[in-house]
Amino acid sequence: MDEGKMDENEWRYHGEGNKSLVVAHAQTSEEVFQHLQNIVDFSKNVMKEFLGENSAHCGEVVQLPLEFVKQLCLKIQSERPESRCDKDLDTLSGYALCLPNLARLQTYRFAEHRPILCVEIKPKCGFIPLCGGVTHELKHRVCRYCMHQHLKVATGKWKQISKYCPLDLYSGNKQRMHFALKSLLQEAQNNLKIFKNGELIYGCADARSPAADWTELAHHLKPFFFPSNGLAGGPHCTRAVIRELVRVITRVLLSGSDKGRAGALRRGPAPRGPRVCEASPFGRSLRRQGKNSPECSGLPKGCLLYKTLQVQMLDLLDIEGLYPLYRRVERYLEEFPEERKTLQIDGPYDEAFYQKLLDLSTEDDGTVAFALTKVQQYRVAMTAKDCSIMIALSPCLQDTSSEQRPVVPSSRSRFAFSVSVLDLDLKPYESIPYQYKLDGKIVNFYSKTVLAKDAAVTPARYKEREDCTLVLRKV
Ligand SMILES: O=P(O)(O)O[C@@H]1[C@@H](OP(=O)(O)O)[C@H](OP(=O)(O)O)[C@H](O)[C@H](OP(=O)(O)O)[C@H]1OP(=O)(O)O
Numbered sequence: 001m002d003e004g005k006m007d008e009n010e011w012r013y014h015g016e017g018n019k020s021l022v023v024a025h026a027q028t029s030e031e032v033f034q035h036l037q038n039i040v041d042f043s044k045n046v047m048k049e050f051l052g053e054n055s056a057h058c059g060e061v062v063q064l065p066l067e068f069v070k071q072l073c074l075k076i077q078s079e080r081p082e083s084r085c086d087k088d089l090d091t092l093s094g095y096a097l098c099l100p101n102l103a104r105l106q107t108y109r110f111a112e113h114r115p116i117l118c119v120e121i122k123p124k125c126g127f128i129p130l131c132g133g134v135t136h137e138l139k140h141r142v143c144r145y146c147m148h149q150h151l152k153v154a155t156g157k158w159k160q161i162s163k164y165c166p167l168d169l170y171s172g173n174k175q176r177m178h179f180a181l182k183s184l185l186q187e188a189q190n191n192l193k194i195f196k197n198g199e200l201i202y203g204c205a206d207a208r209s210p211a212a213d214w215t216e217l218a219h220h221l222k223p224f225f226f227p228s229n230g231l232a233g234g235p236h237c238t239r240a241v242i243r244e245l246v247r248v249i250t251r252v253l254l255s256g257s258d259k260g261r262a263g264a265l266r267r268g269p270a271p272r273g274p275r276v277c278e279a280s281p282f283g284r285s286l287r288r289q290g291k292n293s294p295e296c297s298g299l300p301k302g303c304l305l306y307k308t309l310q311v312q313m314l315d316l317l318d319i320e321g322l323y324p325l326y327r328r329v330e331r332y333l334e335e336f337p338e339e340r341k342t343l344q345i346d347g348p349y350d351e352a353f354y355q356k357l358l359d360l361s362t363e364d365d366g367t368v369a370f371a372l373t374k375v376q377q378y379r380v381a382m383t384a385k386d387c388s389i390m391i392a393l394s395p396c397l398q399d400t401s402s403e404q405r406p407v408v409p410s411s412r413s414r415f416a417f418s419v420s421v422l423d424l425d426l427k428p429y430e431s432i433p434y435q436y437k438l439d440g441k442i443v444n445f446y447s448k449t450v451l452a453k454d455a456a457v458t459p460a461r462y463k464e465r466e467d468c469t470l471v472l473r474k475v
């Protein structure tokens, strides 16, 4: 074992069974502080630059009394989902990251006393890779999210396959975006949560969570979208409320003028991958109609989805193309371990780190420098593929025209809104081999089970009919 870990003060009691007593090594306070400070620096120097001043919130590292942290952990333990309880909270370092509450409006200096609705979306990867490094042809047709769904259901993470496809949400086409949002509302998994006045009213923790209840959701949302009219209850009311929600969220997602420098990542005339995923029910219905490339509205350049997608596309080579470059960096580090610091593998995530990310060349000159740039870009792209977007909405009062903040109309009301991104900690360098293995597992599972089953069981004629069962209702 690493000699540096042989200090009994850095170990603590973890638990015990009949035969074993388990102790765990704790990071030193200094390491925890540095880790949290890295998250702040990365948000400030990289994500804020790409996504814009108003969307990325860096927060700050704060020190808390240990007794307070201990009591807080005890207090919240019973509310944690079972599936997360294998992770211990850090009660030893006394350091924490303090962030604004993004379930509240970020455009207002004072605490809001008006009701607030917050929709959190984890959109995941919104493009299909086109690069040459990809060995499995399937990866050029079906997006990672849709393939991963099958593995997740098979391993029991979720109960059923979602109809949501990130490419629909990122399409910029209103009809496709409505379909994507409705699909998220049908099968939220960990991609959608809704909060009312900071309290979770919709979204599930794991596969054991009860099924989504639109009637209950509509009951919560009705006062926001139909404030003064006596819209009766029942399925008609539920549909009307959900339709309003989907429309407002789409409008907000397409809005935005916050600058951000993600535009600096635009990739010249290089061809990009297909804009529709073959596994998306929307994509299948388009194909049935003979529309292989849909009327493509594209995302407005100022909107957060556009900027997030640009950052995701820093993954220029796909994990398959990236992995050999990671190995090159690894070999170099094995020979010169002291270089890890100079290469900024674990930070600092400063201006120099940011500047290197802007080099989009894919011409491999065989150097460690080239490999390192691609590795760091991949880590940033992975972060953008796993972040969440928080949309906070608060009904406007009559006099709000005087307030200088963005407003989105719905058919019966108007909302002041803010859009923010959360979960902006850079993905670790060490996770790359895991990503590589997981990618293989996802693609193999999909091709072995889904494609093979389709080919063996489904005669061509039936396949056509099955496609025809999709009814796209306007929302
Ligand atoms: O690999 P994926 O796409 O499954 O993403 C993981 C997420 O699963 P998801 O697919 O969103 O259900 C996963 O989400 P859950 O914790 O399962 O809700 C994490 O966000 C994970 O990130 P990290 O390793 O905790 O930093 C995510 O891992 P990274 O790949 O982003 O490191």
Ligand SMILES: Nc1ncnc2c1ncn2[C@@H]1O[C@H](COP(=O)(O)OP(=O)(O)OP(=O)(O)O)[C@@H](O)[C@H]1O
Pocket (backbone or CB within 6 Å): 099, 100, 101, 102, 103, 120, 193, 386, 388, 422, 423, 424
């Ligand atoms: N600043 C914030 N304001 C409001 N809610 C927040 C904030 N930060 C986190 N949350 C809530 O806590 C949840 C978990 O936070 P976060 O995604 O940062 O954790 P994580 O461990 O990085 O998750 P992941 O499993 O996605 O990697 C979020 O989905 C969100 O609902």
